[in-house]
Structure formats: C-alpha cells, structure tokens
Amino acid sequence: MSAKAQRKAAKPGREAPGGDVGDVLCRRVRELRKKKGWTLEEMSAACRVSRSMLSEIERGRANPTVVVAHRIAQAFGMALGELIESPAATQRVDVIRANDRAYHYRSDRYCRIRTLSPLHLEKAVEYYEVVLRPGGALASSPHFEGARELLTVQRGAIRVRSGDDAEDLKAGDSAHYPADLPHAIENVAARDAVVFLVVMYARD
Secondary structure, three states: OOOOOOOOOOOOEOOOOOOHHHHHHHHHHHHHHHHHOOOHHHHHHHHOOOHHHHHHHHOOOOEOOHHHHHHHHHHOOOOHHHHHOOOOOOOOOOOOOOOOHHHEEEEOOOEEEEEOOOHHHOOOEEEEEEEEOOOOEEEEOOOOOOOEEEEEEEEOEEEEEEOOEEEEEEOOOEEEEEOOOOEEEEEOOOOOEEEEEEEEOOOO
C-alpha cells in the first residue's frame, strides 16, 4: 500500500494548518515558487494542483493532503520530505498530531489512511494507520522489487493477500509478506478494522 500506488485521495482540507509541518509547508511553497519565478498559474500547470488551492496553501488557509504535497514537491524536483522539513529545525522529538491533515492520505466510505512516518523517510519505509470499513479493501499493484509489508491488526478481522497466498488475521495478529506482487488487505467482518501497516523498501 504505497503512497505511490494508491488510488484517488480525499480532497485537501480547508482548515488552517494545525502545527509546525503546516506552517513550514505553506512558507516553503511560496518561497520556492518565487525563487522559480513562477506565477500561481504556471505552478498550477507544473504540479497539477488548482491555482485556488495553491493560493490557499501559500496563505496558510489550507493544509494539503500527502498526495497534493507530493505533486508540489515533484514540480520543484524535490523529495516530499525536503519540501516540508525546516532547515532550522532543532527539535529532536518529531510529533505527528492526530488532527494534522498534512498526514491524512485518503478518506472515503471504504477506507481511511493516515501516514504515521516522517515524510523524509519515504524512500526507505512508510508507516500507516489504515481503517477499513465493513466490505472495504485496500488493493495495491506491485511495489519496487524486494519491497515487503508488515502489518498488525489492532481491531477487527482482515484477510491479507499476496500473490496467490491469503491468510485471515484477527486482533493482535501480525503478518509480513512480499509487496512486489499484487497484494491486498480486506475487511472480512461486520465492523471497522484497524490495521497498522509498515512498507519497507529494499536498499540499493
């Protein structure tokens, strides 16, 4: 379940950023756009994010999802972590608040995904909280060669598929499996399932 392989994410939130990550992101987007000499229209074309959303972000009035932030980073030729990290940051403890929408990756009637890992680690490891509604499933195409996933079920019951193999898991169970094959996590119960998922990429 990599951010690179997911389907359409939820629309970006419209409330003001709630913490340091949001503040840094808003400031960085404006600074980088000015450095490039881009208008909002030119930046919108480069990153495939609407002009109005970019304007809201720069003014600190909207907090983008991970997908939107990733598109902006790509337009500047940067990794996502580079975009949001503050060069002057001195804190040793990096906190991700539950209501920080910069880390809310997807939310729809079947699935909610929240990124729990620092975004600058995106090329090595990704850590997610996944909530699957009854009947919901999270299906992924193969990730990079050597990628694996490790998950633990906190609540509910799920079925994990990797290639031709499948296993049923309940609360407290863990599983790890190849993620360089088609794979999926499915809710097989009548209530929400909560899963903590780690995606690990093979090092070069």
